Amino acid sequence: MSSAAKTLALLSHFTDLRPEIGLSQLCRLAGRDKATTYRHVQALEEAGFVEQNPATKRYRLGPAFLQLARTRERTVPRKAGVEAPLHMLAEATGETAHVAVLSGTTLYALHQLESVKHSTRVLIDVNTFPLHATASGLCALAFGPTELLDLASKTMPRFTPETITTPDALEGEIAVTRQRGFAQSSGGYEHDVHSMSAPIFDQTDLFAGTVSVACVATRVTPELARIIYEHLVLASRGITYNWGGSVPDIIEAAWAGSLTGTEALEPMT
Amino acid sequence: MSSAAKTLALLSHFTDLRPEIGLSQLCRLAGRDKATTYRHVQALEEAGFVEQNPATKRYRLGPAFLQLARTRERTVPRKAGVEAPLHMLAEATGETAHVAVLSGTTLYALHQLESVKHSTRVLIDVNTFPLHATASGLCALAFGPTELLDLASKTMPRFTPETITTPDALEGEIAVTRQRGFAQSSGGYEHDVHSMSAPIFDQTDLFAGTVSVACVATRVTPELARIIYEHLVLASRGITYNWGGSVPDIIEAAWAGSLTGTEALEPMT
DNA sequence: TGTATCGGTTCATATATTGAACCATTGGTT
């Protein structure tokens, strides 16, 4: 591990819950000698990445981040971070992968990618996703702001015989979704489409959108569903990271519960 | 210079105007060997501070900044209270308004806003402001901690023919700044830029940063200068209040003196 | 075809990093 890497690793110990860290505490957290940690912190302070609170002598994140975060946002639009995970998702599942973003109370299609594996594939041809009738929508209802549910309950147009059209049924499905960490919709919007969806979070750590796989319904098997779930987890982690967020512990726990039996899944980078 | 410091210094080369940098170009900018630069960039990439654009192979700032900037702002709220006063300042003057914060002995760019009034406008494209060559820097020297002057006097690189490069001239300018309550710099850093700057104070009632207006030099008239001064006062009071501080009486008195007499408002000759 | 870039890799050299032991202060306990 390079000296620079050790230095950078120090920054990861500063969080919302522990925004100020003294030298000794930082040593313990980093598991490194005090002199070493001190020099590393000096380098960080020099560059504006940490600053010392004059009152407490403890260190906190510095002002340089604001400027650099601004440049990052200007450089990389949100869509750019979605391309690679979606590609992997579509490849691994052989189905259509897509991402939607929540803006206000509407889920907008942001990007989609079709796998070339099969000659039949699902094409997403809507700009916005109905909340009650799609896996993405259920995901938003389960993990997004609560006002979405009030709005969705008001009008639930029927698209297919499978569409959920009663508030009770909707709430039941949302409960299952919360417990699982994924949403699922079989033919609720378009007849032959089976969809699975996981939430994405941004730098506010709030629900920001969904990543989904839309399958031709006749191809769905338990094995494929499992593969899709596993890769949805990876894609969600990857996109969430790229958008500057972190997956809430409660979601990770739900995923772990749904995927028991598989080895630990590494985040996508 | 430590290896970590060299690594961190690489990040300062990424700006809005140069958001993506290839390995070779980064070597030249950093003035360092390619292998060294490569390893440093690797360490940065590992930590999420840069990422490689797969298409161009060039590097750009990474997603880690979004999270860290958010934590910084939650720890030390600075940016939140700056938006509104800057907006008013930019609107009222028709020029570019910006805020810098002092951390240690360095002035970091915090936020900026360009007025849409004119088709030509000043773009702030630096992360840190040189103390001797900018209005913000002069402001820090005049109203900030005394050790800044020792530091600034040591190295005063010349950026333009107008740059102050002798300690005597610098001290003279600082004296004028103290007396006026504003700093002023005409083309000292970039040739066609005329800048005016007022200090900001935080909850310790010590100098915490600057609020400035950067004008296209050819547009500066005594009338515009007066408007800028008046609105700088308002912006400084507003931001100082928001940061939990209060403007020292001595500064208020200096402002009052500057804004009654007309001669003090004349631009630098 | 030859040349000049580019991103990335290797390896001997020597320079910069390391941590135990050491201060000087501070704040709480007896």
Added chain:
DNA sequence: AACCAATGGTTCAATATATGAACCGATACA
């Protein structure tokens, strides 16, 4: 008031780690 256990910060010999010239393969260009 003396004591103790923290804290932030410093020193120096030992050595682990960073360094850069030279190299590689790929690409672009003329």
